[in-house]
Amino acid sequence: MQTRIGIMGYGNLGRGIECAVKQNDDLELVAVFTRRPPETVKVLTEGVKVYRADDAIAHADEIDVLILCGGSATDLPRQTPEFAQYFNVVDSYDTHAKIPAHFSNVDAAARESGHVALISCGWDPGMFSLNRLYAGAILPNGKDYTFWGKGVSQGHSDAIRRIDGVLDAKQYTIPIDAALDAVRSGNNPELTTREKHLRECFVVAKEGADTARIEEEIKTMPNYFADYDTIVHFISKEELVRDHSGIPHGGFVIRSGKTGWNNEHSHLVEYSLKLDSNPEFTASVIASYARAVARLAKEGATGCKTVFDIAPAYLSPMSGEELRAKLL
C-alpha cells in the first residue's frame, strides 16, 4: 500500500520529513503547504507542488496523512485539532506538561471526523517515552533517569539571543559523565539538576558590548541557566557559522531496577541516541508512524493516539511473517 504524505510547514522538520519520505518506498510526498508565498518555497522532490497553508483542506482527498511541522508554542495547539477534522495527522507536540489538554482537544476533533491523529511523535516525547514505559513495566521496582545531549537546545539558544548586546548564540546541553556513571552503578542516586547536565554557550557579542555583563546575565537567568553550571565562550560570527551550524542532539533513558525475592539482583536498561541532525531523526520517527497511522485509519480506527497506543508492527513496511522470520 502506498501512503500519500502531505507536509504542513517547510522548515527544518518539514525538510526532514521530505528526506525521510525519500528513504521509504511505500511513502510518497504529494504536497507541501506553507504560510510563506508558495512561489518562494523550493522543495527538493521533483514534481511536488507547494500550496498555501490556507488551501490545504481543498487537497484533503489527495493525502492519506498530513504531517504538521509547526511549533508547539502556538502552531500545533491550534493546527492539530483543526486539521484532524479533515485529515489523518501526525504532530510532534513536545510541551510535556500540556500534552493531556492537547490530547483531549485533538481526540474530540478526530473522533468527530473519523480520522486518526497521532500527537507528540519524535524522540522525546516519542522513543524516549516508549523506553520509559517498557523499562518501567518490566522493572516496577526501579528508577528512571533521562539525560539529554550532547546537543543544541533551540530554546536556550533563543534565550541567550534575547539578551541585550548578543548578536547570535548556540547553547549545548551536555550530560555529566559522573552522573551517568553513578546511574549505571545501579545505586539509584538522587541527582540534582546541576549534577545531571551542564550548559555550554557559544556567544557572538555585538561590537563594543559588555561581555562580562552578558556572561553574568546568562549564568543567572532563572529556569534556563541559574540551576546549572554554565560555561560561556565569546566567539566571532565566522567561528559560530564554521563550528556550530549543525543541529546535533541525543541523550539517554536509563532504568535501574531490582528483581528477586529479596530484591537481590540489579538490572540496567539503557537506551541512547546520538544524532547528527535532531530534526531529521525526529522526521524519520514521524515518517514510520505516518505509515502506522495510515494503516490504522484503513482498519477503521479513529481518535487521538500516542506512541503508547500503537503496536510496533504497524511501523514497519515488513509483513508479520517477515518480521517474525527476520527480526524476532
Add this chain to the structure above:
Amino acid sequence: MQTRIGIMGYGNLGRGIECAVKQNDDLELVAVFTRRPPETVKVLTEGVKVYRADDAIAHADEIDVLILCGGSATDLPRQTPEFAQYFNVVDSYDTHAKIPAHFSNVDAAARESGHVALISCGWDPGMFSLNRLYAGAILPNGKDYTFWGKGVSQGHSDAIRRIDGVLDAKQYTIPIDAALDAVRSGNNPELTTREKHLRECFVVAKEGADTARIEEEIKTMPNYFADYDTIVHFISKEELVRDHSGIPHGGFVIRSGKTGWNNEHSHLVEYSLKLDSNPEFTASVIASYARAVARLAKEGATGCKTVFDIAPAYLSPMSGEELRAKLL
C-alpha cells in the same frame, strides 16, 4: 483488574516469574504446575498450591494467564499449542529459526479455542527484537548489530560439560570492545563472528583428566567454539561454585543509519541490558506481557501474538491518562 497467573515448570524461569508477580500488585500467583512430585516442590509464595503438570487443565477456570517455563528444544513446541487450547498462555520460545513454525502451530490452537497466546517473550527474542524493529523502521538506510554478553551461555556451558573428563563448566560470551567501538563510529563495519565476541570458559576437570586434550576439544568444537577466540581456564569445583554461580547476561542492539537528502547525517540508536540474573529479567518481561495478554483476551482478541503485535500501553498498570501525563 487482578490477573491470575499460573506457572508451568518451576525452574529458574518459573521462580523468576514468581518473584516478578510479587512486584506487581495487579498480578496474583494462583498455581504452580510441575512434572516433579508436587510434594517435593516448595514455592516461595505463601498459600500457593503446587499441582501435577498433568492436572493443569482441571484448573483452567482459576487462571487468566498460564506462563510456560519449559525449554525451547522439546517442551515448548509441544506444550504451547497444547495449553493454548485451554488457557491464555505466554512462552519464551527462543529457537529463532523455528519461530515461524511455532507461531503457526500456536496460532491455529489459540484461534480454534478463542485464547490469546504470546510466544517468544523475553529479551532476545523480546526486547532486543522490539529495538531491532523500531530502529529499523526509523532508519531504513542503516545496519543492525546485536552483541550478547557479558553473560553465561547455558548452551555453551552444557556443550563443554559433555566433553569426556569434564566435571563441570561455565562459559561466558563476551562482546569485543573494539567491535562495539567500530559500530559506534557510524562506519557500518562488516564484522566476522570472531571479531564480535570472544568465549571464556571456566572448566572443572576430573581428577587425572588430560586438560590439554579438553582445551583442544573445546577450542575446535564446530558451531560452538571453532569460529571464536576462546579462552579456557581450569579451576577447582570450589572456585566454580564461589565465583561463577550467578547467571548474569545482557547485550547491545545497535542501529547505525543515515538521513538527509544525500545521506549526509549519521545517527546511532543503542539499546543495552546489563542483567544480574538472566532468568529473573526474562521473567520480568514476561510478567508485564502477561498483563497485556489478559487485557487483550478481555477485549476479545484471539490467536498467536508476538511482542511486535502488542501496543506498549497494554504492558503498564497505568491508565492511558496516567501514561500520557507521567511518561510521554
